[in-house]
Amino acid sequence: MQATPSTSKTLVDELWEKRPLIISGPCSAESEEQVVETAIRLKKTGKVDMLRAGIWKPRTRPGSFEGVGTIGLPWLQKAKAATGLPIAVEVAMPKQVEDSLTFGVDVLWIGARTTVNPFSVQDVADALRGADVPVLIKNPINPDIELWTGAVERIAKAGIKKIGLIHRGFSSYGNTEYRNAPMWHLAIEMRRRFPDVLFINDPSHISGRRDLLLPVGQKAADLDFDGLILESHIDPDNAWSDAKQQVTPERMGEILNSYVWRHQKAEVENTELEKYRQQINQLDDELLHLLGQRMKIADKIGAYKKENDITILQTNRWNEILDSMSAKGEKLGLSKDFITKYLDAVHVESINHQNAVMNE
Numbered sequence: 001m002q003a004t005p006s007t008s009k010t011l012v013d014e015l016w017e018k019r020p021l022i023i024s025g026p027c028s029a030e031s032e033e034q035v036v037e038t039a040i041r042l043k044k045t046g047k048v049d050m051l052r053a054g055i056w057k058p059r060t061r062p063g064s065f066e067g068v069g070t071i072g073l074p075w076l077q078k079a080k081a082a083t084g085l086p087i088a089v090e091v092a093m094p095k096q097v098e099d100s101l102t103f104g105v106d107v108l109w110i111g112a113r114t115t116v117n118p119f120s121v122q123d124v125a126d127a128l129r130g131a132d133v134p135v136l137i138k139n140p141i142n143p144d145i146e147l148w149t150g151a152v153e154r155i156a157k158a159g160i161k162k163i164g165l166i167h168r169g170f171s172s173y174g175n176t177e178y179r180n181a182p183m184w185h186l187a188i189e190m191r192r193r194f195p196d197v198l199f200i201n202d203p204s205h206i207s208g209r210r211d212l213l214l215p216v217g218q219k220a221a222d223l224d225f226d227g228l229i230l231e232s233h234i235d236p237d238n239a240w241s242d243a244k245q246q247v248t249p250e251r252m253g254e255i256l257n258s259y260v261w262r263h264q265k266a267e268v269e270n271t272e273l274e275k276y277r278q279q280i281n282q283l284d285d286e287l288l289h290l291l292g293q294r295m296k297i298a299d300k301i302g303a304y305k306k307e308n309d310i311t312i313l314q315t316n317r318w319n320e321i322l323d324s325m326s327a328k329g330e331k332l333g334l335s336k337d338f339i340t341k342y343l344d345a346v347h348v349e350s351i352n353h354q355n356a357v358m359n360e
Contacts, residue, residue: 012086012106015049016134016162020261021200021227023088024252025052026234027242028065029072037234038249039079045253050107051076051085052229056096057241058113065240073103080104088136092120094127101131109136110151112168112205116140121151125158134162136229138202143170145186149193164198165190166229167220169206179208179245182216184223184282191224192275200227204245210236213247214255221261223278230255291346295353302354312354318347 015021024042029035035053042048053076057067076087086106091097092114100108108128114120115138128135135155140147148165155163167187169180191199201220203213217228233239236246247255305312322343329339 012134015086016164016198018049019226020221020259021050021198022048022256023050023052023200023227023229024048024232024249025088026239027054027204027231027246028057028240029053029055029068029075030240032075032078034234035072035075036079036082038232039083039085041234041249042232042252043083043085045249045256047253047256048085049227050088051079051083052088052109052231053079054241055089055100056092058092058111070099070103073099073105076105077103080106091124094123097124097127097131101133105133107134107136109166110138110155112138112141115151116142116144116147118147118150118154121154125154128155128160129158131160133160134164135160136164136166136198136200138166138168139170139186139190141171143172143181143183143186145189148190152194152197162198164200164226165194166200166202167206167225168202178206178212178216180206182206182219183286184219185279185286188223188275188279188282192272192279198226200229201225202229204229204231204242208242208245210245210247210251213245214258217255217259221259224262228259291349294346295349298350298353299357302357305354306358312351312358321347 026034026038038053039051042051053072055067055072055076056069057065059066073089076089079085080087087104088107088109089096089100089105090111091100091108092111097108110121110124114124137148137151137155140151152163152165167182167190169178169182170186172181172183187199187201201217203216203220207213207216213230217230220228230252231242231246232249232252233243233246234248236248237243239246302312304310322340325343326336326339330336
């Protein structure tokens, strides 16, 4: 099949500089009708700059829907012809890069399951060598910022001039609120490392739920992200993948209208200092969240002790914690005095929680 020429370079260049840049579309391309209708309805919102759709879907277990494959690329061509929206596709292997470029895909992105493997990233980078196409790079699944940085470096060495980042959250043990824990401080650190690179947020994959798209996207806007990539489907409840995090194009328009995009104040004299302060704020938020989780466990311990007539204070256990944590803290550059004061405060709060449970 003859490839359709890509959208004019001028349009893609203009969108790459646009703030905020909004990318939306279905998690997976399922049919020509679904892709084209989604694009047309998203275009009508007047808020979407680019159409995304999953053609190849790397899944955790075999037997799951893994995308329609190359046959879906002509559907994207027709959606682009009908709306004028440039199209973006995820690639994970050299053949996928080749097929995408053949069918005039305007922007490629590397997914989290690929970023986590340097060999896979290098294969994609080698396939991109000599191509003139923008590439977005999602953070790896696990919270390893060096893997993310390494992916940027590999794609840059392949000669790609337009490189962007997508923050889609990280897999985290014990995480319950989000599908993927945002760990905003890691995104902020990547922004510090690559201040001039397009950096967009993915509320859909962070949230995993429609009701969180607005607060997560707004937080990204408040943290000065350059745009968002969100999933939209004409029939979200019956989507073949990630149904719970997708919304109709019309609802997407409402959400996009609700976001408030602010600008950094020009009079801020030390932007580097401001970035460090944002990192501290995010880490403090996460520390409080972890402490809250710790106290919930303390409540369960209190209930167990009550049922089994065990005293709250266990001196030997407390001494072991002090010795162990003091040693670990010193290796991390924390003074023994600080660790002792911190643990004392946590211990007192834990005792108070257990006491409240035991004496209800």
